[in-house]
Amino acid sequence: MLTELKMEGESSSIEVNGMQFSYDFQSPIFFDFNLNISPGSRCLLVGANGSGKTTLLRILAGKHMVGGKDVVRVLNFSAFHDTHLVCSGDLAYLGESWSKNVGAVGDIPLQGDFSAEHMIFGVEGVDPVRREKLIELLDIDLQWRMHKVSDGQRRRVQICMGLLHPYKVLLLDEVTVDLDVVARMDLLDFFKEECEKRGATIVYATHIFDGLETWATDLVYIQDGTLKRCEKLSELPELKSSPNLLSVVENWLRTETMIEKKKPVVTPPKVQKSSPFGSSPFQSSRHMAYFR
Secondary structure (H helix, E strand, O other): OOOOOOOOOOOOEEEEEEEEEOOOOOOOOOEEEEEEEEEOOOOEOOOOOOOHHHHHHHHHHHHHHHOOOOOOOEEEEEEOOOOHHHOOEEEEEEEEOOOEEEHHHEEEEEEOOOOOOHHHHOOOOOOOHHHHHHHHHHOOOOOOEEOOOOHHHHHHHHHHHHHHOOOOOEEEEEEOOOOOOHHHHHHHHHHHHHHHHOEEEEEEEEOOOOOOOOOOOEEEEOOOOOEHHHHHHEHHHHHHOOOOOOHHHHHHHHHHHHHHHOOOOOOOEEEEEEOOOOOOOHHHHHOOOOOO
């Protein structure tokens, strides 16, 4: 049963209506996708790898254009067209870690010989009290050199910079994966405080579910770009009979995997290719061997 995260008569922080999206020359990832998330929600976004979680967050962050201006709206503005959402800091997105792509090597950590202090204090228009709170919360040493720190320490600086300006909607894509247990729990407590005191809305995609039963208010589960579950966490029937949220999500994903395995494999028909060198088998094999 699908339910919306928006009560009757209540406005939405995030509203998606009939969204369709695909990358160039690929099959659609989302087709007629709908979603509503209420202000103040702490919403978990769950699903298997490749289900569309990151793509959805990037669309909500205005990084991909979809349909018309009313298809994807954040704070009642078009996520893509109204760029002031990001410029004002009302919409914040924390996803990929700092990295750069190097030829055949792939993504590597983006490093440079500069301090954490230089990075953090280089952000303008910041409340000093909020900045100091985040530095203490994330246990950041301002003398850290970015080319010498660990992935977890580099991630702390990135998170700190992303949270310096008070947001109204925050989109998180696996941002705690590099953090230790203490840093992760402290950060989740900070996010909870932000929602309860300022009415901020958070959508958090993660595969780490420790302690999230009492942290999250809502849950969205997508499968291959389709909205499968969308409801209040307190009303999730499976959670009442399971020891924790991890068990519930694990069961969903295992069931999903079993269904996928049972689907018949469609083998495309073989196409007989004609040889540019004539119809003689001898000619074809000889010339093909030459070009190898």
